[in-house]
Amino acid sequence: MKQNHWRKRITACILLAAMTVLSVSGCGNKTQDESKTNQETTSQTETSGANANQEPVAKGRYVEHKIELPVDEDSMWILDIVKSPEGNFQLFAKDKNAGGPVQLYEYNGSVWTLITPDYLSKIPQNIYISHIAYSSDGIVYLTYRDAEYKEKLAKVSDTADFTVIPLEEISKDMITNLHVSKSGILLSLMWNTMVLEDDGTVLRRLPHKSAQSDNCFSFAVTEDSFLAPGDQGFIRYNEVTGEEKEIIPYQSGEEDIYGSLAAAGEGEDFYLCNSAGIHRMMENGTIWETIVDGSLTSLGMPSINIKKMMTGSDNDYYVWCIENEKSNLIHFTYDADMPSVPSKTLTIYGLNLSDNKTLRQAASLFQMANPDVKIEIIDGHSDAGGISVSDTIRSLNTELVNGKGADILVLDGLPARSYKEKGILEDMQKIIGEMIESGELYDNVADKFYEEDGAVYQIPTRISFPVIIGNEEDLRHFSTLEDIAQYQNANPDKPITSKARYENILREYANLYYTELVNPETGQLVPGKVKTLLETVKTLGDACGAKVIFGESENDGRLNAFGFDQGNRIKMSGIYDLYGGSRLISIEMLNSINDMMLPYSAIDKRGYSMEQLNGSYLALGMLGVTSTGKEKETAMEFVRFVLGSQVQSSDLRDGFPVNPEAVDQWQEKTSEYSVAISVSGSDDYLDGYWPEPERRQELLGYLNTLNNPIILDGVLMEMIINESKGYFEGTQTAAQAAAAVENKAKLYEAEQQ
Amino acid sequence: MRRNNNRKRNNRNRKEAGGAYAFLLPSLLGTALFVVLPYAELIRRSFCSSIGREFVGLRNYIQVLNNTTFRLAVFNTCRFLIVCIPLLLLLSLFTAVMISGLKEKGNTYKTTLLLPMAVPVASIVLLWRVIFHSQGLLNQVTAILGAEPVDWINGSTAFGVLVFTYIWKNLGYDMILWLAGLSSISDQQYEAARVDGAGAFSCFWYITMPGLKKTMVLTAALSLFNSFKVFREAYLLAGDYPNESIYMLQHLFNNWFLSLDIQKMSAASVLLLLAIAVPVLIYNRMQGRNID
């Protein structure tokens, strides 16, 4: 027995030792990581340390200038921007409507000049050029689609005629990149990049190997290597032999393959430009050195898509990027007098800021306008996983009561009412009042955020509003929950909503009619309304065939079509089902003009009417300035900036603007984007194009009429959802379930007394 | 002579006290900084307004005592303790008596019952979901008996689930305490009683029980401390606003914290502190008598 006991203990000890070894190996990884980050930061700290004796602030930072482009993209295509063998930037363009010859502009550092080298006239006019590259001896290579829409490669020069290089196998594939190096022509297709002889002979194939995409959107060719995206990082190939030399880990993750690579022209160093900035990888290095901090420049703006980076001759960089379907050329130069690190830090905290594009856009623009300010966006809960929201809020409150915490709070999902009452939030009346005065803020929106004493503690930065679409006589029955239930009862064979789980319908209607349910003044449930809500949802659900849970076989062959868990955020669109005839009306929660493209198509085809629903809207990205913050003035400035027309005018598809001046720019904006979906079981389809000016006006005109903000109390919402389960499962009556909800709500209320 | 002796003892006492303080000092300093100071801050906050620094006297205490949710939470907490602690003491004593009867062979059982202490909260929550979910294991068992499925965690059965969790986690610990108590009662006493013709029950009642009195006080005290730790499970399983039957002080504290009513939370916790201080004081007196 005794022996047995010992054996058990020894086994345990051995296992314990094994665990320790495991954890130590983990420690090994860790220290490696640490040393990496250390090295990454040393370059910055060293500069600041070196200057520390003479000056309190380290100086030197890359700044950006926008280079005006010589063509108007409304009437011209920009075909490519390349560096000529002489080192000048050249922009190739073509008239959108008139066609004609390729036009070439050259940039000498300050102005663009139209030039006409002889070879231009040799390029046929009926081709669609996609990429242009120079060889070192001045021959121009170009890829294009011919009149039959086949991909082709050709070369031309002042002395030689336009010659097509024969390439049979690529006719279907899309060519994503072209470069001419000393060893041959590099041409990126699906799966691999080919190295070609001048006569089209394939010398080598260099596979791309990225799990994210088969295409190579960007590569770099240094003196001896070719760098292309791989699975774990960029693959460095020996350009001459095609041998795979090393894998260089991505700078910020696999999305780096959508950034742009560039080589400086000499040596093995190369550069990467992504939303985090411009980074250099030295020869034999393992660590990316960040040269330009993206968050301090427009590279970090969500509205920007990087197309191509090119290196200048004086440690400067040119980035060709697309914003709102328009090209920008940004020049990054080193400014030795600029403080390398901003002196002020403004912190913004919110539960879920990872996809708050407006805020990120505003942060980038604000930092560019105020180089002494660094904006830190703290995403409190986005990838917190199993850590509950209340745990996160408790941590935030711990900071707030101790006079710490962010300068600006994004109040969505936070207990804003308590913060207001406890004096955590600062009065923003001064800036809000000014903005209303000068017509920079919808007063129908801002009005609702004035307290009785005239103070303003919170203000939305974006708006999402519902419209209802259907036959005119049907639209009249949606002003209250009772109306809807009555109408559905009168037309039991015409479902109002799409088939879904009861819970999803409940969330939708609790959201849409929230102000009917919860008194906006007191934040308390309106007596009796929960029962109405539950009964309405039941009526709607019964008409459309809703269930508590759908089994796998009940989804009509579509993966989890009805059973998906939509969570708290409602993003609804019923246009497909309305058009297909499976529902009576459609409610669209709109975030941008794009969201109306398909609905307008349905309206055109069927003659539907559209109305805004009850003046209600979702107030998104509610900002508040904390009274405990250290940078109150800057914080106020920032709030004003976010609401200002510079930020509000960009359409990031995360909500409509709150600023009428910005709306004017939305009105003007056009897009070539289009979308089409076919209606299952028929030849019929919906095809959406950018709405005509009158339609845009109609849509944006709704913003003037919104007066019913929906500001959800997450606690109450969860109570409504959880306590009503029994009703939909059939174990409780509506009255019992409503009583249970109200009971819990009372508890919630009573805590505050 | 006698006086001399006294002085000697005094001297020795002083020297001993000096030694004691030297041993105690690091702990005292750290405790003062990391524990006592926060407690002082807590007490200060209980007399102040929410985040402001203004003094509001007893207002928070009056508010708290008048608050209906506070009363509900106190009631539920007391109910939980009154049900749980005796139940745990009895069950653990029962298993301890069983195991002590097995002598060496009881080791496996001892190990088994101690294991739940080692389970992380997250794992317990995962396990409990599997068992107590409305489509879970327990409902499948009760379905065999013809019962309707129940959502054990969110329904009125939540109290039972919480009691079960508490006992599941703490049974082994208390059992070891009891075992120690049992082993300190000498076998001779039982022998003597048996010779006198006492049955198993009388043996237990007249010898075992009195011998375990001290153990019981300690076990009860430790169980009380441990009872404050099941909250995390309760909260992860059933959320901020669970079924009313398990809405306890910790839930209220938590929700007050969320709505930034720190002042109320502080006042209520000072009250809790006072309420616990009384039994602890009594316990300490008993212990003190032993220590001195």
Next chain:
Amino acid sequence: MRGKKIVQRAVLTVICLFVWLPFLMMAASSLMSEGELLERFGPILSNRTGSIKPALIPDYPTLRPYVELLLDSPGFFVMFWNSFLQTGAVLLGQVVIATAAAWAFGIYTFPGKRQLFFLYIILMVLPFQVMQAANYLVLDKLHLIDTHLAVILPGIFSAFPVFIMTQCFSSIPKSLLEAARLDGAGELRIFVLVGIPMGFPGIMAAGILGFLETYNAVEPAMAYLKTRTLWPLSLYLPNITADKVSVAWAASAVAMMPPVLLFLAGQTYLEQGIALSGVKE
């Protein structure tokens, strides 16, 4: 007599089933593929119909979850290491500081002793969340927020190990100490040569309980550590349970390994220690 033993064992076995079954289920589930997990635990993982079908033996056992957890998720190791660092440091501190304090409480008489001991007991009472804001104030003033020390230092000065070990030391017969003193041993020497060996089970017991407490603690790390690379395993676990179905059980199993092994290795001490804290002459 024999019959009674059998009944006893039967009853105990039934009680132990409440522990064995969940443990076995966890072990079995940790060897299941993602598909099987979804099939079996659909309703709690993704709103599926049907019932939960836990099993003690997987249909298609696979080590894939462990491979994924241990080899493919570097975050896991960082947190594992953090857990060991934090727990180790707390235990080391407790062994030095709390043992000394418990020794003082256990064997000496000095003015204020009873009051101080009362203070120590009462300090164990309030739940963490209540103290969260107040603790933050102190830690922030000391600039410890967002460092390992924010979790370690308050952990070291927990009153619980002092409480446990005091009980243990006070059971050392006074006569033994007197004898040592008569031999001319200094107080420190007595502590090292008599106290530590005699109180060893108590120290071990406090250590094991302290390990469980610190290793499984969620709240201090959540409240005072913002940088995710500092987070211990206890915080990673709920994360992994929510995000990655496939490794949830494996993570639970691996996370439980150290405390369980420690338990098995140190059970004798734990028993003796807990026992010593309970019984005194």
